[in-house]
Amino acid sequence: MPKVVDHDQRRREIVEALWHIASTRGLEGVSLGEVATAAGVSKGLVQHYFGTRDQLLMHATGYLRERVEQRIAARVAAAPDSASGTLRAVLVALLPTDDDSRTESLVANAFLVRAHNDPVLTARFREGTSQVRNALTAAIGAAQRDGDLRADLDPAREADLLLALVSGLGEALLLGHHTPDAAVALLDHHLGRLATAGGPGFGHDG
Amino acid sequence: MPKVVDHDQRRREIVEALWHIASTRGLEGVSLGEVATAAGVSKGLVQHYFGTRDQLLMHATGYLRERVEQRIAARVAAAPDSASGTLRAVLVALLPTDDDSRTESLVANAFLVRAHNDPVLTARFREGTSQVRNALTAAIGAAQRDGDLRADLDPAREADLLLALVSGLGEALLLGHHTPDAAVALLDHHLGRLATAGGPGFGHDG
Numbered sequence: 001m002p003k004v005v006d007h008d009q010r011r012r013e014i015v016e017a018l019w020h021i022a023s024t025r026g027l028e029g030v031s032l033g034e035v036a037t038a039a040g041v042s043k044g045l046v047q048h049y050f051g052t053r054d055q056l057l058m059h060a061t062g063y064l065r066e067r068v069e070q071r072i073a074a075r076v077a078a079a080p081d082s083a084s085g086t087l088r089a090v091l092v093a094l095l096p097t098d099d100d101s102r103t104e105s106l107v108a109n110a111f112l113v114r115a116h117n118d119p120v121l122t123a124r125f126r127e128g129t130s131q132v133r134n135a136l137t138a139a140i141g142a143a144q145r146d147g148d149l150r151a152d153l154d155p156a157r158e159a160d161l162l163l164a165l166v167s168g169l170g171e172a173l174l175l176g177h178h179t180p181d182a183a184v185a186l187l188d189h190h191l192g193r194l195a196t197a198g199g200p201g202f203g204h205d206g
Numbered sequence: 207m208p209k210v211v212d213h214d215q216r217r218r219e220i221v222e223a224l225w226h227i228a229s230t231r232g233l234e235g236v237s238l239g240e241v242a243t244a245a246g247v248s249k250g251l252v253q254h255y256f257g258t259r260d261q262l263l264m265h266a267t268g269y270l271r272e273r274v275e276q277r278i279a280a281r282v283a284a285a286p287d288s289a290s291g292t293l294r295a296v297l298v299a300l301l302p303t304d305d306d307s308r309t310e311s312l313v314a315n316a317f318l319v320r321a322h323n324d325p326v327l328t329a330r331f332r333e334g335t336s337q338v339r340n341a342l343t344a345a346i347g348a349a350q351r352d353g354d355l356r357a358d359l360d361p362a363r364e365a366d367l368l369l370a371l372v373s374g375l376g377e378a379l380l381l382g383h384h385t386p387d388a389a390v391a392l393l394d395h396h397l398g399r400l401a402t403a404g405g406p407g408f409g410h411d412g
Binding site for chain 1: 217230231232233234237312314315318319322323328331332335363366367369370371372373374375377378379380382383384392395396399
């Protein structure tokens with residue numbers, strides 16, 4: 001009986017090998033040969049599945065996005081069923097507060113460094129950021145209509161400020177400048193300033 | 207007459223060669239030989255002046271700090287002579303809003319990526335961050351005593367939030383998600399929320 005090759009499994013192993021390299025040493029100078037060695041397969045097989053190194057990297061950014069989206073969805077599902085609960089859940093999901101999200105942040109960082117010199121990657125990051133920004137803007141608008149966030153806020157501007165804040169808090173977490181609890185408390189303090197007097201106590205009652 | 211060698215000049219050229227490499231392709235896998243080639247000198251000369259690669263990198267972080275400190279000092283000198291003016295000047299100086307500060311941010315980014323796997327570099331970054339954080343905390347406290355910032359703020363907490371905000375805005379600037387003017391306007395909007403009713407109009411009257 002011929003051996004049955006699980007192509008999906010092999011492709012996943014190769015992407016996860018690249019993932020491991022990105023999170024431990026970055027992506028600078030990474031080669032298909034290095035990825036193949038890390039995955040325990042031949043360089044020819046990596047080329048067969050993914051083509052060029054740039055195509056493999058692009059595939060890996062898709063994998064990164066999928067994982068981040070899954071983490072956001074899981075946080076939102078566990079959060080209070082309100083626009084303000086969703087808003088906070090998305091923001092907390094973007095912080096590297098555990099091993100998985102920390103690895104994802106390191107991988108994202110490695111891609112960010114490459115993106116500074118790569119217009120295709122830059123465009124992809126901009127697209128991902130736009131999606132999150134739009135989701136935050138919508139959640140802020142909905143929370144205003146619920147009476148949870150102040151009516152005088154400009155949702156798009158607040159979304160930009162919140163995105164910058166979680167990005168900076170994420171970097172501080174990776175460097176060990178804050179504990180995860182302290183970073184979430186800082187985020188909650190900022191959110192508390194956006195809330196109405198009778199609105200949600202972010203980080204207190206949810 | 208023997209040729210007079212300007213050692214300081216040569217050392218500076220070597221550090222600037224490393225600087226150029228860091229800002230264009232990052233520091234991953236950088237070797238003394240590569241730095242020597244970029245500086246147009248021999249590898250032996252780089253070793254003579256700096257010793258090991260790690261010693262050269264450490265020297266370059268000192269150069270980075272000097273340049274950032276000079277930029278902060280210049281911004282503070284040009285700002286309104288008040289604690290709130292100083293606070294805003296330090297924060298704006300930390301944003302990559304022109305070619306020089308953009309290069310510095312890219313170099314800092316390259317060191318940050320290394321720092322994730324290097325305890326000595328991590329400690330150095332933490333020390334640098336602590337200094338800025340202390341300066342911001344002091345400026346916030348002084349601006350509160352001047353009646354420019356709200357008395358109910360916790361200066362250390364606001365300093366952490368501001369540091370995270372400029373860090374995240376800086377990353378967004380490097381990726382072209384915001385123009386420099388838009389990033390400064392977002393910072394000013396945040397600062398405006400910390401001001402007293404009769405306090406400074408950040409970004410308006412200074």
